[in-house]
Every structure is written in structure tokens, then in C-alpha cells.
Amino acid sequence: MAQQTATATFDENVIAPDTGKPMPKTETWRFMIGFIIFGVMWMMSGTIGSNVLFPERFNGLGIGQPEAILATMNSVGSVFALVSNLVFGALSDHCHSRFGKRTPFIVVGGFICGAAFWSTSVATTLPMIVASWCVLQIGLNCMLAPAVAVLSDRIPLNKRGTLSAFYGGGATAGQSVGTIIGTQFLSNPVPGFVIGTVSWLLTGILAIIIWPREKSAALADGEKKEELNLVSLLKMFVPPTKNCRNFYLALVGRLLLIFGYFCVNGYQLYILEKYIGLPVAEAGAVLSSMSVVIMVVSLISSLTSGAISDKIGARKPIIAVATLLIAVGIAAPWILKSVMGMYGFALLAGLGYGIYSSVDQALNVDVLPSKEEAGKDLGILNIANTIGQILGPIVTSSIVVATGSYFMAFPVAIVLVVVGFVFIALIKGVK
Helix, strand or coil, X not given: CHHHHHHHCCCXXXXXXXXXXECCHHHHHHXXXXXXXXXXXXHHXXXXXXXXXXXXXXXXXXXXXXXHHHHHHXXXXXXXXXXXXXXXXXXHHCCCCCCCCCHHHHHHHHHHHHHHHHHHHHXXXXXXXXXXXXXXXXXXXXXXXXXXXXXXXXXXXXXXXXXXXXXXXXXXXXXXXXXXXXXXXXXXXXXXXXXXHHHHHHHHHHXXXXXXXXXXXXXXXXXXXXXXXXXXXHHCCCCCCCCCHHHHHHHHHHHHHHHHHHHHHCCHHHHHHXXXXXXXXXXXXXXXXXXHHHHHHHHHHXXXXXXXXXXXXXXXXXXXXXXXXXXXXXXXXXXXXXXXXXXXXXXXXXXXXXXXXXXXXXXXXXXXXXXXXXXXXXXXXXHHHHHHHHHHHHHHHHHHXXXXXXXXXXXXXXXXHHHHHHHHHCCCCCC
């Protein structure tokens, strides 16, 4: 009875949803380390292949234009990413494994990614390349959707921004680390592919080993397992329809923010070459330096901003600062058509995106209509991330084709980012 009374006096913001108790510091540190390693490893593994070694390998395959191969691989793969994120988020919500709801998916997803990554690296035909990459996207989202749902399942509200920041900062840093590692193996890619494969295999299992063990989700004796038929399966994937105003505002806001950022971020090399006017070798050197700048400022800003968000108990002011920095960063090369303008983009927009990434997932968890369907609903919110990264380059390329210049891509990107924040600002009940 005394224990019940003591527990009842705890502020609900400090209570871990899965245990009903405050989270000890040792567990907090284990989640921090696990989230940052998970973020770094999955993004690093993917970047080694898709951004560096695969494009270079496609140059020598002789099965078609390398750009077309890469575009086909990524565009078809993105469809599988969209669907599988939602599917595995929903399936993990209803999992009754003795190892927990999320753990089996996170571990298995890593193994699938490793096998598919290696298959992509040795494939010699377009169908096999695309098929292998699509399987990798299935494995990746088998990990991602349940891993992000851990923030809702197990992390107290007062630590959610910090943990979200460690995941977002890790993923941002992983992209730069993957680029740096991949470029070391351009002349001899096989060791690079081995590193990517092993990294994929270990990504999920390392996170699970580091995190505190998830409690069993097995049904208790006498508890009936829900019947699965076509109707119940379809209901598992229905988007939220009740108490979901904030959810959809966050969805649209996230989509537009990422959309605007990637209008420029996805075309940095071409902007350096065709807008600034640098030769290929010099553009590559500048891009490499920009990657380091983005990695450093994003990592520092994301880790500090997440802690600040938890300290002040608010997400919107942090996102407002991030929006301003991203918008000014995008404006830098628009106003200063020079290498310095692009470094301004790397510094300011990279800083802003790191700040935004620090509270992005925390905000998403805060607006969930149902904690019981966190995996599915976070999967829907994560679709905005994928679609934004796809639409950004498409819109920029359309502007270039229509106008013959990158000039108008910058103001369009700024408007998208600002309007994205407007939608987030309209969210009620979340500071």
C-alpha cells in the first residue's frame, strides 16, 4: 500500500510508460548510447552504398546509364520503404513475443538489411539490383518503425526530447561518416561493401543489447489472442480518425519542412557545379568539406537542443529556431552565389536541421492519438520523411528544367520550410 502511495506521488512526466516508475540514470544512459549507435549505424551503412559505392559501381556495369540505374533503384525502393514502414509499425503494435513487441522486428530487420546490401553489391542486372535494394528497404523499415516506437513505449516525457536528439543526431552524423568511409574504397569497393554488410547485420542487435531489456509481450494464461482475419488486418493499417488534429498538423508540417530542406540538400553537388560554376574536382572537395561541417554542427546542435527541449518542457520554440536557421541557410547561396554561400548553407541549415531533428521524433510521440497504436501511427508520420526527401529533388529538377537555373529553387524551398512550421505552430496542447 505504501508503495502504491509513493508511486502515485510521482510526476507523470517522469514515469516510464512500460514500468510505471521513474527511469534510473543507468537506463537513461543505455538508451542514449543505444539510440545514437543505432542512428549512426543504419544511416552510415546505407550511405556507404547508395550515396558512394553503388553509384561508382554502376559506372562500370555496362547495363545502362548509371544515373538511370540509381534513380530506378531509389524510386522503386522508396515505394517499398513507404509501405513497409506502416506495415511493420502496425505488426509490432500487435506482436505477442516473449522477447517484447519491438525487439524481434529490430533484430530480424538488421539481418535482412545485411543480406540485401551484399546482394545489391554483387548484382549485375537492373532487375536484381532493384529487387535487392527493395528487400533492403523492407528490412530497414522492419527495424526503424519499431525502434522509433520505443520512444513512446518506454521513454518518460521529460526525457523524450533528449533521446530523440540522440537518435536524430546519430542518423545525421551517420550520413557524413558513411560518405567519408565510402570515398576511401572507391578504387577497391569490396572491403567497403563488407563493412556496410557487417554494419547492417549488427545495427539492430547492438541496439537491443545496449538498451535495457524490453518486457515480454506474451499473453498471460487465459488471455485470448485477438482473431486475425481480413477485416481486422485492414483495421491495423487504417490512419487515425479520432482526436487526430494535432497528428495531421505534425504530419503536414514535417513533410513540408523536410521537403524544403531537401530541395537544396539533395542537389548540393549540382548546385556547386552548375549554379556556382565550380569544376568537378573542386566541387567534390567543397562538398566533402561541407559534409564535415554539416556533421559537426548537426551532431552538436541536436544533442544540446534535445536536452534544452526537455528542460523547458517545450518543442515549438526549438522548432521555430530551427526553421529560422534553415531558411537563412537556404537563402545564403541564393543571395551569395559563391562557395561561401554554400558554406553558409552547410553551417546554418545544417545547424537548423540538427536542432529540428533533435525534437522531431519527440514531437511526433507527443501528438500520437493512441499509445496502443504507436508503431503504426509513427510509421505514418515517418512516411512524411520519405516523401519529403523524394519530392525535394523532384521539385528542384522541375524548376531547373523550366527555368534553366537553380535560382528559383531557393525561394521555393524557404517558403516550404516556413509554411511547414506554421502547421506545427497550429498544434494545440503541445508547447
